[in-house]
Structure formats: structure tokens, C-alpha cells
Amino acid sequence: MPRKKDEALHAARERQILDAAKTCFIAHGFHRTSMRQILNKAGISSGGAYNYFSSKDDIVKALVEAERADLDLLLKHLTENDDPLLGIAQLVYDSIGYYSRDDAVLAAEIYAESCRNAAIDEVIRANTERMSRLLHETMSRGKRTGAITARHSASELTEWVLALIDGYVGRIAASPGLKPRNAARMAKHAVVELLGHAK
């Protein structure tokens, strides 16, 4: 009984630290944010902090890992939609439309850091590869059933979709005037053209 309460408290504290870290990274970037700043923001004494995360890297890894639950929801569009093309289009829409501009700025920051930080790269890569694999399977199924009429290979179609998602999330970060919902709608249109209408 007390154990459960401790676990709940521990999880709540972790959540507090991750939220504080997000806010700091968005405002100042990864390298100009110190552990102390994050803990101050989270209202946690620096003495107890290392029970939760031992470094900023660990915090970023936890942030990316926390996206896995969101990814599970996104990937359901691929596994549960009878029409592969509509499933992919919906995945693209949700991957972009649920980002706020702050989320997109954070993604750009983590992305840049991952290019030279192997530990962070590894957790991002795990998520990307999971999405990529399931997209590829869905593309192949769509081509077999005729729902996807594009001539290009399932691999190339998968790359197109991943590049469009990354590109639109980047454009949301760089263009405060671009509403995520509008970006998501445009990306979805592009994907429908690429997979369904292209001949």
C-alpha cells in the first residue's frame, strides 16, 4: 500500500521535472539550460534530484521515450484502418496537427542535438524505425490491394511520408504564422496525391 503511494509520488515528480525541462529547453535551448534551472522550475531541491534523472541527457531520453505512448496511438491508424491510404493520411495529419509550435521548437532542438549525441539518437531512432517499418508494411499492403496506385517502391513512398512529416514539423517551428492544423491538412493532401492519385 505505501509502496504504491511512493511510486505514484515518484512518477508525479518525474512528470514535474520533464515538464519543467521542456519549458526550459524551448526557451533557452538544450545547452543553455542547466540541471539547476530545471529543478528550480520544477520546485525540487537539488539534493533529491538525482533520484530521478542523473543528467540532462537522461531527461531528453525520457522525453523522447514518453512519446512512445503517442506513437502507439498514431500507429493504430495503420493497423486498424481497412484502407491503407486513408490510414497513412490520418497518421500524417495527426503526426503534424497535434504539435503546438512549442512542441515543434522542442523537436527541432532535440533533433539537432541527436545528430551528435549517440544516446539521444538511439531513442529517437527506435521510434522512427518503428514508424518506418509499419508504414512500409502498410504501403506494401496498399499496393497489393490497389488502394495505393503510385508506381514508386514501398520504400520510396515510406521515405516521402517521413520527409513530409519532418518537413512540416520543421516549418511549424520556423514559421510562427503557420497553424499546425493547416500544416497537417497540407501534408495530408500531399500524401493523398502522392499515394493515391499519382499514376
Added chain:
Amino acid sequence: MPRKKDEALHAARERQILDAAKTCFIAHGFHRTSMRQILNKAGISSGGAYNYFSSKDDIVKALVEAERADLDLLLKHLTENDDPLLGIAQLVYDSIGYYSRDDAVLAAEIYAESCRNAAIDEVIRANTERMSRLLHETMSRGKRTGAITARHSASELTEWVLALIDGYVGRIAASPGLKPRNAARMAKHAVVELLGHAK
């Protein structure tokens, strides 16, 4: 006469500092690189350094401004190709294919920094808007002449192309296994499908 020599020397020194800064930013990121590191790398004494650039921000701005000459070359595809669709496809190919992975990592770093640094954002935005404007004009011309048969608006088509370029450059940065030439070829195929074959 001596003046010209001084100018040439000054320009050469600037070039040295910019090259050194690139190397440092790619290896360590913007915020973990100090002015001192850049000057050491460039072999310039820190006393004379501030004759060239007064801050790291100024160096990044100069790096982005230096891309203008490359941009001029890229945009020639739009102004000098009689076929708007082929011009755009070639622009997309060159925008991506001439990146090395290091260039792409640097672009990701500068991109992330620009989201919260107004001075850097401004110079990037000037380049992007120039490309965007000319792309839009070329799309409109292509739709008028029938070279571009896509149903969507010239604005949306322009956004598609910009997102594809950003997305593929990002994927080059994140995926050491993805050759820039292959990324460029895939992006070009996607653009041809989107603009020419989609109906």
C-alpha cells in the same frame, strides 16, 4: 593598391573564421562552441578577432548570408528553365543533393537556434522568403501554361516543395546512411508526382 591587398586579406581571414566556426558548430553545437575555440581553430589571435566578428551570432548570420550566392544559383533553375516543372524539380534536386551530411547537421543546428534567436531567424527568413516567392511565381506560371497539372493552389504547392526540401535535409542530418544524392533523387520524384502527374 595596398588597400586592395588589405581587403583581400580581410576577406581571407573572415573565410578562415567562418570555416573554423562551421567545423566547431558541427562537432559541438552552437552553444558549446566558444569564440575562443573558433579563433584557435582558425589560427587567429583573440586580440585581432573582433575586427572580424563581434559575436557568435554575427558568425552564424554571416554563414547564412554566405548561402545567398548558392541560392542565386539555385533560383536560376526557376528563372532560366522554360519548363516550370522541370525547373522546380531541378531546384529541389540541387537544394538537397549538394548538402553533405555535415552541412545538413549544421543546418539543423542553425535551424533550431533560429527558433529562439530573432537576429538569426531574420537572415534565414530572408532566404526562405526569396525562394518561396519565386517558387510561387513559377508554380503560377506552370499552372497557366499547363506544365503543372496539380489541382491545388500555387501557395499549397509551394509549401509542399519547401516542406520536402526541409524534410529531406533533416533526414540526411539524422540518417548517416542516407546518401544526399539518393535523398535528392527521391525528393525530385515526389515533386514531379505532386506537380505533374497528380490530376
